[in-house]
Amino acid sequence: MTAAESGAALQGKVAIVTGGASGLGRATALALAKAGARVVVADLDARGGREVAEMIDGHFRACDVSDLEANRALVEFAEQQCGGVDIAFLNAGVATGCGVGEDFDLARYRRAMGANLDGVVFGTHAVLPALRARGGGAIVATASLAGLAAVPLDPLYAANKHAVVGLARSLGPALARQNVRFNAVCPGFAESRIIDHLRGMLAEQELPIIPAEVVADTVLRIVTGDGTGECWFIQAGRDPEPFRFRHVPGPGKPVGI
Numbered sequence: 001m002t003a004a005e006s007g008a009a010l011q012g013k014v015a016i017v018t019g020g021a022s023g024l025g026r027a028t029a030l031a032l033a034k035a036g037a038r039v040v041v042a043d044l045d046a047r048g049g050r051e052v053a054e055m056i057d058g059h060f061r062a063c064d065v066s067d068l069e070a071n072r073a074l075v076e077f078a079e080q081q082c083g084g085v086d087i088a089f090l091n092a093g094v095a096t097g098c099g100v101g102e103d104f105d106l107a108r109y110r111r112a113m114g115a116n117l118d119g120v121v122f123g124t125h126a127v128l129p130a131l132r133a134r135g136g137g138a139i140v141a142t143a144s145l146a147g148l149a150a151v152p153l154d155p156l157y158a159a160n161k162h163a164v165v166g167l168a169r170s171l172g173p174a175l176a177r178q179n180v181r182f183n184a185v186c187p188g189f190a191e192s193r194i195i196d197h198l199r200g201m202l203a204e205q206e207l208p209i210i211p212a213e214v215v216a217d218t219v220l221r222i223v224t225g226d227g228t229g230e231c232w233f234i235q236a237g238r239d240p241e242p243f244r245f246r247h248v249p250g251p252g253k254p255v256g257i
Helices: 021-035 048-054 068-082 107-132 154-177 193-204 214-222
Strands: 014-017 038-043 059-062 087-090 135-140 181-187 229-235
Touching: 014 107, 014 154, 021 048, 021 087, 038 048, 038 068, 048 059, 048 193, 048 229, 059 068, 059 154, 068 087, 068 107, 068 214, 087 181, 087 229, 107 135, 107 154, 135 154, 135 214, 154 181, 181 214
Parallel strands: 014 038, 014 087, 038 059, 087 135, 135 181, 181 229
Antiparallel strands: none
C-alpha cells in the first residue's frame, strides 16, 4: 500500500517516528500523516524535526534514542499530546565511522550502537505499555540490507543491523499474544544522511539510490498489514517484500547410531 493508496487507512491512529527530521523518517512521517495518523516526530535535530511536525500538523519532541529515559519521556509526551500510541517507527540511526582495527574509535562505536541498536531496544521497551493500553499496535524498526548480508567494509554497522534483524524475527512471535506486531525494514542505499559519505562511491559505481518515499510506502504496507517477525528488504528495481530466511539445520544423529 502506497501513501497515495492508503487514503485515511490510519485515521485516528497515533504514530511515533524517531529520526523524523530527515531522510527515511521524514518521508515516513509525511506518509503516515497523509494516511490519517497523528504523528509525533522525534529527533536530535530540533530545527528539522519541528519543520516536519509543522508540515503535517503534528508534534515534535527532541529525543536521544540511546537514552532509555529519553525514550520513556517521548512516549509519555505522545500520550499526553495525542491520547496514546498505536504505531512506533524506530528509525533513528547513524553511520559507524570506524572498524575494529587501527581505526577503532570507542566513542564512535558506542554512538553507533547506541543509536542503531539501543534506540530500537529502548524504544520498544518504552512504547510497549502504551501499545498494550490501546489493545495492541505495530512497531517497525529500521535495519538494513547490511543486516541480511556480510559487509566487510563496515562490519560494525553490519553487526548492529544484524542485531535489529534478529530482534525483529524473535520479538515478532513473542509479542503476538499481546496483539503487538514487530517487523523491520531493510533498505539498501536509500536517500538519507547516513549515505552522505558514500555518495561519491555510489556515483562512480552507478549504483542507484532508493528514494526515501519507497521506504515510507513499505512502512505503511507493514503497519496496515497483518504480518509480524518479518524483515522486508528494499532494493532498487525490486518490489519490497519479506526476506525469506533459510531454516537452521536441526540436530543430526549421534555418531555411531
